[in-house]
Amino acid sequence: MIESVSKRAFSGSSGTYNVHALELAAARVRTQKGLSIKVFFLDDTDHTFHIDKRAKGTQLLDQVYQHLELVEKDYFGLQFSENGCTPTNNKPECMRWLDHNKSVKKQLGNCEDKTLYFRVKFYVSDPSKLQEEYTRYQFYLQVRRDILELRLHLPPSTACLLASYTVQSELGDYQPDEHGPDYLSNLQLVPEQNDDMERKISELHKLHKGQLPADAEFNFLDHAKKVDMYGVELHKAKDNTNKDIQLGVTSLGLVVFLNNIRINTFSWAKIMKISFKRKQFFIQLRREPSENYDTLLGFNMETYRSSKTLWKACVEHHTFFRLHSPKVRRRFPLSLGSKFTYSGRTEFQTVEEVRQRSRLERKFVRSPSRTIMRQTMPPPALEDKGKILPAPARPPRPYDNKVTSSGAKEPRKAWEEDDNRLSDDFNDGVFLERPSEGPFSPGKVLSYVDEEPPSPTSNGLYDTPPYSGSHSPTSQIVDEGMVMIVLHPDQDGKYGFNVKGGTTKEDPISVSRVAPNTPADKCNPRLTEGDQLLMINGMDVQQSLHADVVTIIQEARVTNSGQLILTVRPNALYGVSEEYEEPPYQYVPVSGELHNRPPSPSNALEQSILLLADGLASGALIAQYEMLHRKYPDLTCDEACKQKNVNKNRYRDISPYDNTRVVLEDCPNGDYINANYVNMPICGTEIVNKYIATQGPLQNTTEDFWQMILESGSSLIVMLTTVIERGRAKCYKYWPNVGESLPMANVTVRCDEELSDESSSFVYRNFTLIDNKSNEERVIKHMQYVAWPDHGVPNSPALFLAFTDQVREARQNQSNDASAPVVVHCSAGIGRTGVLVLMETAMCLMEAGQPVYPLGIVRSMREQRAMMIQNASQYKFVCESVHTAYTEKII
Incomplete structure (x- = not known):
């Protein structure tokens, strides 16, 4: 060590660098010119990011995405609050999303606690x-x-x-x-x-x-994803009757909730404009061909800020889910109103980019679930033993926390048996899924289109095979908006995808499921659920039926080395379904025996209920429903298609069969009405429940409807819809107000009474029907179910069963003739109408001690009116209701 140094040593060619002083100065500059932002992540970790004082939101977001190594980053965002509330308070109006294009400092304001929360902003539909x-x-x-x-809420x-x-x-x-x-x-x-x-x-x-x-x-x-409130932030509002409702925005459109129950959905395809002014929020709906006016709906929000927050959420969700690229902002110096536009990438752009790139092979660590530890457990229970006992030790598993994205074994679905015996019995293994709702957790039973037809004595089920690297699929763009994909089967002869659609020639064929790590999954771009099939091996399949497409794909395996050339339109290019999405059940024939069935009781009714429960639990009941004819091709509907009758149909594709249609005898407007007689005999008895299943009357068919009531002798009308649902007319108000009369050519209708039940779920009316020619009077009871959501099912069977029981009682008390038909209608006269007919029939069968087979009841109804019970969710609901009625001894 040098003990003494002369001054000369520091003179001449020498230098000094003051490290400590410069570090302090740099720290002071960073403190003065930078911002420290703490971000809390979804796994309960946090990280502090340093950005420039003038940095925009995009710079902070990029740091966050880089920190997480997120690839599909556009679904996420950062939330913050101006008044210190957190995302847990369920008040979206007090939370803000960090804007890409605005200064972070200006957005956060002068709040000392610069804290943001990483959250999902756009909930993917699948x-x-x-x-x-x-x-x-x-x-x-x-x-x-x-x-x-x-x-x-679940x-x-x-x-x-x-x-x-x-x-x-x-x-x-x-x-x-x-x-x-x-x-x-x-x-x-x-x-x-x-x-x-x-x-x-x-x-x-x-x-x-x-x-x-x-x-x-x-x-x-x-x-x-199937839960109504999935991905929905609720904004408090009031409708035009000053009733408290909640509005939410999803990938499909604007959703209206009442007490956390979805009552309306306005899809993006039906919305023309969205606007707000002060505390009012407006949507303008697309004009239907039959309408000569625009529908403008207004909602009253709590504050101006909440109104603008909802409007901005609509702008962002519509742009992200419906457009190919964000709208370019047009600058007008004197423009009025908000200039806000969504500036990020759209889902289409995100999906396309990820499709074009190779998959990221990496490991990530799943954090332990600290948030699910119960905080309210009292300590005395643990202190009794003197110490806190750790959880029982278990052997470590290599996949506990670290998971390789592309190298892991294929995912296997719930309820899959890991049993060699099953592998011997069923060549292709087991591949089962169950949906989430209902007491039985009924599910999908899946097979793939390229699978051999199952034998009648075994389950045709498929275990996802490993992808064979020897067959490398290639793809290319063949036209704008279309892609050609070349697939070769794996070593088990599978392509690994399913198709749906093709029930009619107008129903397009699309991909319903793609199994992981199969040739269909390894395409570049990847074959994706929802992709529409246009051509298969050069053959146009746009108007082919489902069975024909399956045959083409199966035949491809044994020709030309199994090469399958698909021309598809990617699902991101042709938009989102505008209507309620039914559960994507796929039919696989099932043997008559179900595994683990309890011993068969001697009582046939009990046995049928056990079979019903088993079918719901396994998904077989729903699968069999999907195979039924929606409309019998040998039954004609010629009368409905005549030019003079076309305008009497509410929907173009829902027409009455000619052989069971109601024929009017003395109606000024002709003998046609969109209605069918539906007779349901009760086995083991002489009882036949008679119905007229009809559409909700139009304004121009109101007189026809009342003429039908007069001629049929009916004194009971069951209405299963409201007049307006989802902003659309579902049924014309074909009755007068209380104390008023509706005069027509042959009849006059007077409304004497109108009452609601305590739950506001049902409305009861009493009408007097007067025959103008004979002056005879008849009392008509009108029962309306107002709490049934359009394109959905009731949340619980309880109210529905109570209503059905009241219908049965009213039928027995008909004033004129107990055998007269009950007139039942919803909007189309097939969906909710069919559910009620099946439920009442099942109740009568149970009362008579007869077995209940819902599938047979549906088949019988559809032989008399097409498409009765419109979709799988309605069928599942009514089957659960039948089981509830029996197990809770309602009958």
């Missing part, structure tokens, strides 16, 4: 659109948080099912020697958790054997 496993994991964390923070059965997937992801397979009776008691899985729910979650957890964390999370999202 998790299969997300290509990255890590993206799905982030969505899983968000939806789980939504449930625990009461933003996503029926108890759905909550238990989703919780069981969380347990599978956290704890792995159920192990009897490790998981004792109370192994879920210290985990907060669902709101208001109790012992009964924990038992149900545990039973469902046992059924998820073999699922990796990634599988469980995918199934979690696949079921969560």
